[in-house]
Amino acid sequence: MVKPIIIGNWKMNGLTQEADHIVSSLLAYAEKNKDLAPTVICPPFTQLYHIGKHLKNTPFELGAQDCHVAEKGAYTGNISAAMLNDIGVKYVILGHSERRSEYKESNALINQKATAAQNANILPVVCIGETKEERESGQYKEVLAEQLKGSLPEHFVGLVAYEPIWAIGTGVTATNEEIAEVILFIREKLVAQYGENGKKTLILYGGSVKPNNVKDIFATSELGGVLVGGVSLIPEDFLQLLTIAQDFT
Numbered sequence: 051m052v053k054p055i056i057i058g059n060w061k062m063n064g065l066t067q068e069a070d071h072i073v074s075s076l077l078a079y080a081e082k083n084k085d086l087a088p089t090v091i092c093p094p095f096t097q098l099y100h101i102g103k104h105l106k107n108t109p110f111e112l113g114a115q116d117c118h119v120a121e122k123g124a125y126t127g128n129i130s131a132a133m134l135n136d137i138g139v140k141y142v143i144l145g146h147s148e149r150r151s152e153y154k155e156s157n158a159l160i161n162q163k164a165t166a167a168q169n170a171n172i173l174p175v176v177c178i179g180e181t182k183e184e185r186e187s188g189q190y191k192e193v194l195a196e197q198l199k200g201s202l203p204e205h206f207v208g209l210v211a212y213e214p215i216w217a218i219g220t221g222v223t224a225t226n227e228e229i230a231e232v233i234l235f236i237r238e239k240l241v242a243q244y245g246e247n248g249k250k251t252l253i254l255y256g257g258s259v260k261p262n263n264v265k266d267i268f269a270t271s272e273l274g275g276v277l278v279g280g281v282s283l284i285p286e287d288f289l290q291l292l293t294i295a296q297d298f299t
């Protein structure tokens with residue numbers, strides 16, 4: 051069995067001192083532990099170059115939290131996928147619910163960003179997820195299907211992360227049954243849309259993943275890994291996730 055991937059999303063956290071502390075903990079862990087589960091660190095833009103230098107030639111990959119649709123040009127304040135590729139970024143989180151809600155990012159925009167990322171040889175990690183109301187009213191599958199259809203490019207080479215909005219940063223994790231149901235639903239949709247390729251796409255879960263619940267989450271059928279927020283900033287907890295992932299061989 052392939053080890054699950056762990057993607058740490060620092061969100062808007064990580065001044066240099068904190069970033070250095072986390073990175074040195076990760077590197078010390080990698081010195082002592084071989085054959086790690088694939089692990090991606092997604093710091094804020096300001097830390098990408100700095101951390102990228104430290105992660106070079108280590109088992110850890112570098113990820114970003116967003117990119118622009120264009121390659122370059124007059125887009126003040128934005129960062130393109132080509133720029134991310136230029137400094138060694140391999141993954142980019144797109145369509146996170148915090149961006150969908152704060153910046154009203156549409157499925158169509160996320161689709162364009164995913165295409166831009168792929169064109170720059172970066173793997174998009176496209177996030178989808180329903181609100182509490184959509185879950186409670188039973189509409190969640192329609193919402194997820196629409197997000198998948200709208201956000202994924204016609205030729206998709208990337209990962210999908212299921213993050214129920216009601217589970218993000220709340221301490222409320224979706225139950226194993228809830229996660230399992232949605233992961234299978236996403237797999238069906240991916241296979242219907244992409245055929246053989248849809249069978250290979252990694253599907254992740256995110257939302258209050260912690261050392262005490264990750265083992266059960268990893269055991270979910272068809273799950274390829276986890277997208278972790280808060281815990282990715284706590285080295286001792288984050289490293290526990292890596293240790294638990296090691297057992298899934």
Ligand SMILES: O=C[C@H](O)COP(=O)(O)O
Pocket residue numbers: 059146213217218219220221256257258259277278279280281
């Ligand atoms: O991108 C990560 C998710 O938003 C999950 O965040 P969390 O682990 O703090 O709930």
